[in-house]
Amino acid sequence: MNYIMPKTLPGFMELNPYDQIQFNKMKKIISDTYESYGFWPLDTPVIEYSDVLLAKAGGETEKQIYRFNKGDNDLSLRFDLTVPLAKYVAQRYNDLPFPFKRYQIGKVYRGERPQKGRFREFYQCDIDVIGDEILSLQYDVEMPSIIYDIFKKMNIGDFVIKINNRKILNGFFSSLQLKDSYVEILRIIDKIDKIGEIETRNCLNDVINDEKKLDSIMDFIRITGTNEEKILKLKEFNITNDNFTNGICELEYVIDSMKKMGVASENYEIDLTIARGLDYYTGTVYETFLKDHPNIGSICSGGRYDNLAEYYTEKRLPGVGISIGLTRLFYQLKEANIIKSTDNSCADIMILPMDENCYSYVYNINSILRNNGFKTSVCFTNNKLKSKIRYADKCHVKYVIIIGEDEIQNNSITIKNMETGQQEMSKLNDIFNIVKNN
Amino acid sequence: MNYIMPKTLPGFMELNPYDQIQFNKMKKIISDTYESYGFWPLDTPVIEYSDVLLAKAGGETEKQIYRFNKGDNDLSLRFDLTVPLAKYVAQRYNDLPFPFKRYQIGKVYRGERPQKGRFREFYQCDIDVIGDEILSLQYDVEMPSIIYDIFKKMNIGDFVIKINNRKILNGFFSSLQLKDSYVEILRIIDKIDKIGEIETRNCLNDVINDEKKLDSIMDFIRITGTNEEKILKLKEFNITNDNFTNGICELEYVIDSMKKMGVASENYEIDLTIARGLDYYTGTVYETFLKDHPNIGSICSGGRYDNLAEYYTEKRLPGVGISIGLTRLFYQLKEANIIKSTDNSCADIMILPMDENCYSYVYNINSILRNNGFKTSVCFTNNKLKSKIRYADKCHVKYVIIIGEDEIQNNSITIKNMETGQQEMSKLNDIFNIVKNN
Numbered sequence: 001m002n003y004i005m006p007k008t009l010p011g012f013m014e015l016n017p018y019d020q021i022q023f024n025k026m027k028k029i030i031s032d033t034y035e036s037y038g039f040w041p042l043d044t045p046v047i048e049y050s051d052v053l054l055a056k057a058g059g060e061t062e063k064q065i066y067r068f069n070k071g072d073n074d075l076s077l078r079f080d081l082t083v084p085l086a087k088y089v090a091q092r093y094n095d096l097p098f099p100f101k102r103y104q105i106g107k108v109y110r111g112e113r114p115q116k117g118r119f120r121e122f123y124q125c126d127i128d129v130i131g132d133e134i135l136s137l138q139y140d141v142e143m144p145s146i147i148y149d150i151f152k153k154m155n156i157g158d159f160v161i162k163i164n165n166r167k168i169l170n171g172f173f174s175s176l177q178l179k180d181s182y183v184e185i186l187r188i189i190d191k192i193d194k195i196g197e198i199e200t201r202n203c204l205n206d207v208i209n210d211e212k213k214l215d216s217i218m219d220f221i222r223i224t225g226t227n228e229e230k231i232l233k234l235k236e237f238n239i240t241n242d243n244f245t246n247g248i249c250e251l252e253y254v255i256d257s258m259k260k261m262g263v264a265s266e267n268y269e270i271d272l273t274i275a276r277g278l279d280y281y282t283g284t285v286y287e288t289f290l291k292d293h294p295n296i297g298s299i300c301s302g303g304r305y306d307n308l309a310e311y312y313t314e315k316r317l318p319g320v321g322i323s324i325g326l327t328r329l330f331y332q333l334k335e336a337n338i339i340k341s342t343d344n345s346c347a348d349i350m351i352l353p354m355d356e357n358c359y360s361y362v363y364n365i366n367s368i369l370r371n372n373g374f375k376t377s378v379c380f381t382n383n384k385l386k387s388k389i390r391y392a393d394k395c396h397v398k399y400v401i402i403i404g405e406d407e408i409q410n411n412s413i414t415i416k417n418m419e420t421g422q423q424e425m426s427k428l429n430d431i432f433n434i435v436k437n438n
Numbered sequence: 439m440n441y442i443m444p445k446t447l448p449g450f451m452e453l454n455p456y457d458q459i460q461f462n463k464m465k466k467i468i469s470d471t472y473e474s475y476g477f478w479p480l481d482t483p484v485i486e487y488s489d490v491l492l493a494k495a496g497g498e499t500e501k502q503i504y505r506f507n508k509g510d511n512d513l514s515l516r517f518d519l520t521v522p523l524a525k526y527v528a529q530r531y532n533d534l535p536f537p538f539k540r541y542q543i544g545k546v547y548r549g550e551r552p553q554k555g556r557f558r559e560f561y562q563c564d565i566d567v568i569g570d571e572i573l574s575l576q577y578d579v580e581m582p583s584i585i586y587d588i589f590k591k592m593n594i595g596d597f598v599i600k601i602n603n604r605k606i607l608n609g610f611f612s613s614l615q616l617k618d619s620y621v622e623i624l625r626i627i628d629k630i631d632k633i634g635e636i637e638t639r640n641c642l643n644d645v646i647n648d649e650k651k652l653d654s655i656m657d658f659i660r661i662t663g664t665n666e667e668k669i670l671k672l673k674e675f676n677i678t679n680d681n682f683t684n685g686i687c688e689l690e691y692v693i694d695s696m697k698k699m700g701v702a703s704e705n706y707e708i709d710l711t712i713a714r715g716l717d718y719y720t721g722t723v724y725e726t727f728l729k730d731h732p733n734i735g736s737i738c739s740g741g742r743y744d745n746l747a748e749y750y751t752e753k754r755l756p757g758v759g760i761s762i763g764l765t766r767l768f769y770q771l772k773e774a775n776i777i778k779s780t781d782n783s784c785a786d787i788m789i790l791p792m793d794e795n796c797y798s799y800v801y802n803i804n805s806i807l808r809n810n811g812f813k814t815s816v817c818f819t820n821n822k823l824k825s826k827i828r829y830a831d832k833c834h835v836k837y838v839i840i841i842g843e844d845e846i847q848n849n850s851i852t853i854k855n856m857e858t859g860q861q862e863m864s865k866l867n868d869i870f871n872i873v874k875n876n
Contacts, residue, residue, distance in 0.1 A: 004493045006528040006750040009511070012483040014526070016533060017540070024479050036808045038785035038815025038833075041462050045450040045559050046484060046545060047504075055442045066485075068506030070549055073447070088452070090444040095454060097832035099819065101784065102455070107484060111508055121483050138797070138818035261801045312444040346539065347476035359576070363699045370474050377476025380576035381537065394535035395476075 011112070011120035013327050018344040018396060023330050027105065029153045030125045030324060034103035037146055039127050042104045044084040050074040052087055055311035064110040077109040081126045082308075082321070089130055090312035098132035099139065105326075117335070119327050128321030130308055135318045137250055140284040140304055141257040143322050147288055147300050148263045150324070156338050158291040159299070162271035165251040166281050166303070168234065169272075171244025172220060181207045186275040189221060193273070193294070197221075221273055227255045230270045247283075254284055282306045286322060296332045300324045345396040347377040348435060352388040354404035361408045365401065365428060372432065393418060399435055449550070449558035451765050456782040456834060461768050465543065467591045468563045468762060472541035475584055477565050480542045482522040488512040490525055493749035502548040515547040519564045520746075520759070527568055528750035536570035537577065543764075555773070557765050566759030568746055573756045575688055578722040578742055579695040581760050585726055585738050586701045588762070594776050596729040597737070600709035603689040604719050604741070606672065607710075609682025610658060619645045624713040627659060631711070631732070635659075659711055665693045668708045685721075692722055720744045724760060734770045738762045783834040785815040786873060790826040792842035799846045803839065803866060810870065831856060837873055 008014045015023055035041070050067055053076045066077040078084055081104045089100060105125045112118050127146065129139040144161045151159045173182045188203045195203070201218055208214055223233045231252050237244075251270065258268055276285040283304030290296055302322030309317050333339045349369060353362045362378060369376045377395065379388045385402070392400045402414040407425065415431060416423040426434075446452045453461055473479070488505055491514045504515040516522055519542045527538060543563045550556050565584065567577040582599045589597045611620045626641045633641070639656055646652055661671045669690050675682075689708065696706055714723040721742030728734055740760030747755050771777045787807060791800045800816060807814045815833065817826045823840070830838045840852040845863065853869060854861040864872075 003751060004489055004749050006490060006525040006747070007487060008525070008529070009483060009485060009487060009513070012485065014482055016530065017478040017480070020479050020481060023481070035784075036813050038788070038813055040455040040784045041458050042455070043458060043461070044452055045447060047447060047450065047547075047559065049445060049447060051442055052445060066506070066508060068504070070504060075447070087444040087446070091446070092454065097829055101815065109485075121485065136818040136820060138816075142816075142818075257797070260798050262805060309444070311442050313441060346478045350476070359695070360698045367700060375474050375476055377539065378576075378580075379537075380574040380580075382574060391535055 009120070011114035011118065013119055013121070013331065017346065019330075019334070021344040021346065022339055022341065023326075026154060026330060027123070027125070027326060030150055030326065031103070031105055033146060033150045033153065034105075034125075034127050036149075037101070037127075037142065039101045039103040042085070042088065042102045043106065044078070044081070044088055044104065046077055046107065046109075047075050048078060048084065048087070050076040052312075053078060053083055056083065061110075064112055066109045066111055078106075079110050080108050081106060081124050081323075082128070085126075085128060085130075086309040086312060089317060090309040090315070093132075093313065093315055098130065099135055100130045101127070102130075103127045117328060117331055119331070122325060122327035125324040125326050126321060128308075128319050130317050130319040133316050133318075135320065137253055137284075138257070139320050140250070140254050141261065143284075143302060143320055144254075144258055144268060144286055145261045145263050147286070147322060148267055151288070151300075156290065156333055157293070159267060160289055160291055161268040161300075162274050162287045162289065163251065163254060163268060164270065164272055164274040164285050165247040165254075165283055166275070166285055167243045167247030167283060168251065169247075169275060171241040171247055172237075172239065175239045175241045175244060176213050176216060178208065178213065183279075185217070189217075189273050190275045192221065223272055227265075227268075227270050230272070231255070234272075250283060276301060276303050280305055284320065290338075293332075293336050293338070296329075296336065299329050299332075342396070343398075345398065346375070347395065347397050348374045349376050349399045349401060349431065350392045350395060350397040351376060351378045351401045351403060352385065352392065353378065353380070354385065354402070356382075357405070358403045358408060362403050365403070365413065368428065369431070374435065389416075399431070401431065447558070449552035449556065451557055451559070451769065455784065457768075457772070459782040459784065460777055460779065461764075464592060464768060465561070465563070465764060468588055468764065469541070469543055471584060471588045471591065472543075472563075472565050474587075475539070475565075475580065477539045477541040480523070480526065480540045481544065482516070482519070482526060482542065484515055484545065484547075485513050486516060486522065486525070488514040490750075491516060491521055494521065499548075502550055504547045504549055516544075517548050518546050519544060519562050519761075520566070523564075523566060523568075524747035524750060524755075527755060528747040528753070531751065531753055536568065537573055538568045539565070540568075541565045555766060555769055557769070560763060560765035563762040563764050564759060565761075566746075566757050568755050568757040571754050571756075573758065575691055575722075576695070577758050578688070578692050579699065581722075581740060581758055582692075582696055582706055582724055583699045583701050585724070585760060586705055589726070589738070594728065594771055595731070597705060598727055598729055599706040599738075600712050600725045600727065601689070601692060601706060602708065602710055602712040602723050603685040603692075603721055604713070604723055605681045605685030605721060606689065607685075607713060609679040609685055610675075610677065613677045613679045613682060614651050614654060616646065616651065621717075623655070627655075627711050628713045630659065661710055665703075665706075665708050668710070669693070672710075688721060714739060714741050718743055722758065728776075731770075731774050731776070734767075734774065737767050737770075780834070781836075783836065784813070785833065785835050786812045787814050787837045787839060787869065788830045788833060788835040789814060789816045789839045789841065790823065790830065791816065791818070792823065792840070794820075795843070796841045796846060800841050803841070803851065806866065807869070812873065827854075837869070839869065 065079055107121050108124050109121055111120055147161055184207050192200045223230050234248050274285055274287050281303035285303035287298040288300040304320040306318050307316055308319045351362055366376055379391055398418055400416045407413055412425050413428055414425045545559050546562050547559055549558055585599055622645050630638045661668050672686050712723055712725050719741035723741035725736040726738040742758040744756050745754055746757045789800055804814055817829055836856055838854045845851055850863050851866055852863045
C-alpha cells in the first residue's frame with residue numbers, strides 16, 4: 001500500500017501532548033481571569049463574508065488573508081477578533097448590555113511568510129469593553145489590572161506594563177506644527193527601544209530638519225523618573241493644547257487608579273515612546289514586556305479607540321481592549337526556556353491494576369479519587385507491572401497507585417512516588433494528603 | 439457614509455451572550471469530565487494539506503469540504519477530528535505513550551446545504567483511546583461510563599446509552615450467507631426506530647427474498663428483555679460463527695463491567711439494531727438517546743475500530759472513541775426547551791458604586807470577592823443608580839452590591855437580590871453565605 005505522508009502545514013503550531021498541557025494551563029489562566037472580571041464569553045465563526053471582514057482592511061492584511069469561494073460566496077478566515085466583535089456589536093446593538101464587556105479566545109489566520117516564531121494560525125486572547133456613545137475612563141484602569149493578574153499567575157518572571165496616552169503624543173506634535181509628519185515621527189519613536197537614542201534623532205532629523213523642534217522631541221522622549229515625576233515634567237512642558245492637557249489628565253488618572261487598585265508599582269510605568277497601531281488607538285495605550293527578556297517584544301498590548309464599528313453602523317461605540325497573542329507567547333517562552341514546570345501530565349494519579357481480578361476494586365478507588373477532584377488514568381493493558389510503570393513514566397504522572405491481591409485483602413493501596421521511587425502500602429485516605437502536600 | 443451590513447453566514451452558529459454562557463457550561467462539563475479520566479488534550483490545526491485530510495474521504499465528505507489554494511498549496515478545513523488524530527498519531531508514533539488517550543474539542547467544517555438544525559461550522563467533542571497493535575476491551579467499558587458521567591452532570595433529562603457489537607451483526611449475517619447484502623441490510627435495520635418493524639421487514643424482503651432468513655433476522659431484531667436476557671437469547675441462537683461468538687463475549691463483558699463500574703442500569707441497554715458508520719466500526723458501538731426526546735436522535739455516538747491510521751502508516755493502531763456534536767446538541771436542547779436554567783450571567787455579583795468617591799472602597803471589596811472565587815463586574819458608568827440597576831438586570835446578575843457614602847462610613851455593603859428585590863445593608867462576609875446558599 002502507498003502511504004500518504006502525515007504532515008502538518010508549516011506555520012501551524014501543533015504541540016506534543018506534554019506541551020499542550022502547559023499551553024492549556026496558560027490559556028486557562030487567561031480565560032479564568034477574564035471571567036473573574038465579569039466579561040461575557042463570545043465565540044464567533046472562523047469564516048465570515050469577505051466584504052464584512054475586509055470592510056476596513058487593506059494593504060498587508062488583505063494580502064495575508066485566507067480567502068476563497070464556496071458556492072456563490074466570497075469567504076475569508078478571520079485575521080483578528082476585533083473585526084468580528086465590531087460586526088457582532090453592530091448586529092446586536094439593541095440587545096446587548098452596554099458597557100459590553102466581552103472576551104474571546106480563538107484562532108485567527110494570517111498567511112504570512114513562515115519564519116521562526118511567526119504563525120499562520122494563532123490564538124488571540126482578547127478582552128474589550130465597548131461603550132454606547134461614552135465609556136468611562138475607569139475601564140482604561142481595569143485593563144492593566146487584568147493584565148497584571150494574568151502575568152502574576154502565569155509566573156513567567158518579572159514584567160512591566162508600559163502605559164502612554166495617544167492624546168499626549170497627538171497634542172505634543174500638533175503644538176510643534178508637525179501634524180503632517182506625525183505618523184512618520186511616531187513610527188520612528190516607536191522603535192527607540194530597538195535603535196537607540198542617537199539613531200532615533202538621526203532618523204527624526206530626516207523628517208523634521210529643525211534643530212529646535214528636534215531638541216524638543218528628544219527632551220520629550222527623554223522624560224525620566226517615577227510615574228509621578230513624569231506626569232509633573234509633562235505638565236511643565238507648558239503646552240497649551242487641549243489634546244495634550246487632556247492626555248496628561250487621563251494618564252494621571254489611570255496611573256493613580258492602578259495604584260489604588262493595588263497593582264504593584266514595579267509592574268507598570270509610563271513610557272512616552274509607546275504609540276501602538278498608528279491609525280486606530282486614540283487614548284490610553286499599553287504594551288507589556290518581560291523585564292529579563294525584552295527581545296521577546298510586547299507580550300500583551302492594547303488601548304483605547306474612539307469607534308469600534310464605524311464601517312457597520314452610525315452608532316458611536318468607543319472601546320478599550322487588550323490582546324495576548326498566546327501562540328507566539330508560548331513559543332517564545334519555550335524558546336527562552338522560561339516555562340520550567342515539569343508538571344505536564346495527563347493525570348494526577350495513575351492506577352495500575354496487577355490483573356483483571358482487581359478491576360472491581362480499581363473502579364471503586366478510581367471513582368472515589370475522581371469525585372475528590374483528582375484527574376486519574378487507569379492502565380488497563382494486559383502486561384507486566386514493569387511495563388505498566390514504564391507507561392506511567394512516559395505519561396509523566398507523579399503518583400501511581402498499584403492494586404494487587406495483597407492490597408485488596410488489606411483494603412489498602414500501594415502508592416509509588418515516581419520521582420523519588422518511594423513506595424508504600426497505605427490506606428486510600430492517605431493519597432489525599434500525599435498528593436495535595438506535594 | 440455607506441455602511442456594510444454586519445451579517446453572519448447561514449449555517450454558522452453565533453450565540454447571544456446569555457446562550458454563549460450556557461453553551462460554555464456544557465462544553466466545560468465535557469472537557470472537565472474528559473480530563474478527569476486522564477485524557478491528553480490535543481489541538482490540531484483547522485487547516486491541513488488536502489491530500490492528508492482527504493486520504494480516506496470520498497463521496498459526500500469530499501463534496502462538502504471547504505477546499506482552496508493558498509500560494510502553491512492545496513488546503514482544506516478539517517471535517518472531523520478523527521482524521522487529524524490519525525495524522526497526529528502516525529506522525530508521532532515513536533513519542534506517544536500507548537494506549538494513547540486523547541480528547542479534542544474543536545470546530546469542524548462541512549459545507550452542507552443549510553437547513554434547520556444543520557451547521558456548517560460545529561463543535562465536535564471527541565475522545566479516543568489508541569492502542570499499539572492491541573487495545574484492551576476495558577477501554578470499551580470506559581467510554582460509556584464517561585458518557586454517563588457527562589450527561590448526568592448536564593442534567594438534561596433521562597438518557598439511555600445503547601450498546602451493540604458489530605461482530606455479532608457480522609457473524610449473524612455471515613451465518614445466513616448474507617454477507618453480500620450485509621451493508622444494505624444493516625442500513626435498513628439501522629432505521630427501524632424511524633420506520634417500524636413492518637416496513638423494516640418489507641424493505642428487507644426486497645433485498646433478501648427468503649422467508650426463512652427473513653424470519654431469522656426478524657427474530658434477531660426482536661430480541662427483548664433485560665441485558666442479561668438478551669445475552670442469553672443471543673447465545674441460544676446457537677450459531678457456530680467465531681465472529682458471532684466473540685461479539686457476544688465482548689458485549690457481555692462490556693455490559694457486566696459497566697454494572698461493576700456503577701453505571702445505573704436504567705441508563706444503558708443492549709440494542710441489536712444499532713450499527714453505526716458501516717465501513718468503520720468493527721466491535722463495540724454506542725449511541726445515546728434522550729428518553730423523552732427520541733426525535734433528537736443520537737446525542738453521542740462512537741465505537742471500536744480496527745485501524746486508525748491505515749492511510750498514513752503500516753502500524754496497526756486499533757482504537758475506541760466517542761463523539762458529542764455539541765453545536766447540534768445545544769441547538770436541539772434549546773429548540774426542545776430542555777435547557778431551563780436561567781443562570782446565564784457574566785458575573786455572580788455586580789458592584790454598583792454610587793459615585794467616583796467610592797472607587798477605592800470598591801476596588802478593595804472587588805478584589806476580596808474575586809480572591810474568593812466569585813466572578814464580579816463593576817459598573818463604572820457615570821449615571822444614576824436606577825440606570826445602573828437596569829444594567830445589572832440586563833446582565834442577568836442575581837446579586838448586586840451597592841456602595842455609597844453610608845456603606846463606606848459603616849464599613850459595610852448593601853446587598854440586593856435582583857430576583858426578589860430584597861435589599862439590606864450587611865457586612866462584607868455575609869455575601870459569601872448569601873450567594874453560596876442560593
